[in-house]
Amino acid sequence: MKIVAINGSPRGKNSNSNVMVSAFLTGAQEAGAETVNIFLAEKDIKYCRGCYSCWIKTPGKCSIDDDMLGVLSMLAGANVIVLATPVYFNNISGTLKVFMDRLAVTGNPLSKKDAKKENNAPSAPQATTKLMIMSNCGSSNKSQFEVVSNWIKKVTSLMRTDLIGEIYAAQGKNLSSSSEELRPAVNKYLQVLENAGKEVAVDLKLSKETEKLLEQGFI
Numbered sequence: 018m019k020i021v022a023i024n025g026s027p028r029g030k031n032s033n034s035n036v037m038v039s040a041f042l043t044g045a046q047e048a049g050a051e052t053v054n055i056f057l058a059e060k061d062i063k064y065c066r067g068c069y070s071c072w073i074k075t076p077g078k079c080s081i082d083d084d085m086l087g088v089l090s091m092l093a094g095a096n097v098i099v100l101a102t103p104v105y106f107n108n109i110s111g112t113l114k115v116f117m118d119r120l121a122v123t124g125n126p127l128s129k130k131d132a133k134k135e136n137n138a139p140s141a142p143q144a145t146t147k148l149m150i151m152s153n154c155g156s157s158n159k160s161q162f163e164v165v166s167n168w169i170k171k172v173t174s175l176m177r178t179d180l181i182g183e184i185y186a187a188q189g190k191n192l193s194s195s196s197e198e199l200r201p202a203v204n205k206y207l208q209v210l211e212n213a214g215k216e217v218a219v220d221l222k223l224s225k226e227t228e229k230l231l232e233q234g235f236i
C-alpha cells in the first residue's frame with residue numbers, strides 16, 4: 018500500500034494541513050503502508066500556460082521545465098493520493114490549483130484516439146488510485162468547505178476514480194495551538210486521524226465510526 022500526500026498549503030511543513038496529514042500518515046505507516054509527504058510550497062511548479070503542447074506538439078511532454086515531472090514520478094504506484102489544502106476564499110489554495118492544472122499532461126484525450134502518436138506522458142493517476150481530500154479553515158463554520166467538497170467530487174469523476182474520504186477541520190489554527198486548554202481535544206482529534214490512516218492503509222476506506230468522530234472535530 019502506497020499513500021502519497023500532496024500538501025497545497027503555502028505554509029508547507031509549518032501548516033495546519035501538515036498537522037492533519039502527518040497524523041494520518043503516522044497511522045498509515047503503523048499499519049504498514051509506504052508513505053510519501055510532498056510539500057508543494059517547496060517545489061518550483063509554474064502555472065499551466067494552456068499551450069496544449071503536451072497534447073499536440075510534443076505529446077506527453079510539458080513545455081515547462083520545472084519540478085512537476087519529479088512530483089509526478091513520486092506519485093507512481095500510489096494506491097491513495099491525499100490532497101491537502103487550507104480554505105482560501107472558500108476554495109482550495111492557489112498552490113494546489115496550480116499543481117492540479119499541470120496534471121493536464123497526464124490526461125491527453127488525443128493519445129487514446131490515435132494510438133500511433135508517440136506519447137511519453139507520465140502516467141495519470143490510475144482508476145486504481147483512490148483520492149482523499151483533507152482541508153482546514155479559519156472559520157468555525159463548516160459551510161466553508163462546500164466548494165472544496167464539490168470540487169474534489171468533480172475531480173474524482175474526471176479522473177474516473179473513487180473518493181474514499183473527505184476530512185474537514187474548522188478552526189484549523191487549533192491544530193497548531195500551544196494552548197494547554199485546547200491540547201486534550203486536539204490530541205483526541207489527531208488520534209482519530211491516526212486511526213483514519215490505519216483504516217485507509219488496511220481497508221482503503223474509513224469506518225463509519227471514524228467518519229463520525231472526524232465530523233465532530235475538536236470536542
Ligand SMILES: Cc1cc2nc3c(=O)[nH]c(=O)nc-3n(C[C@H](O)[C@H](O)[C@H](O)COP(=O)(O)O)c2cc1C
Nearest residue numbers: 026032033034103104105106107154155156189190
Ligand atoms: C488568502 C487567505 C484566504 C483565506 N480564506 C479563508 C476562507 O475563505 N474561509 C476561512 O474559514 N478561512 C480562510 N483563511 C484562513 C485559513 O484557511 C486558515 O488560516 C488555515 O488554518 C490555514 O491552513 P494552513 O496552515 O494549512 O495553510 C484564509 C487564509 C488566507 C491566507
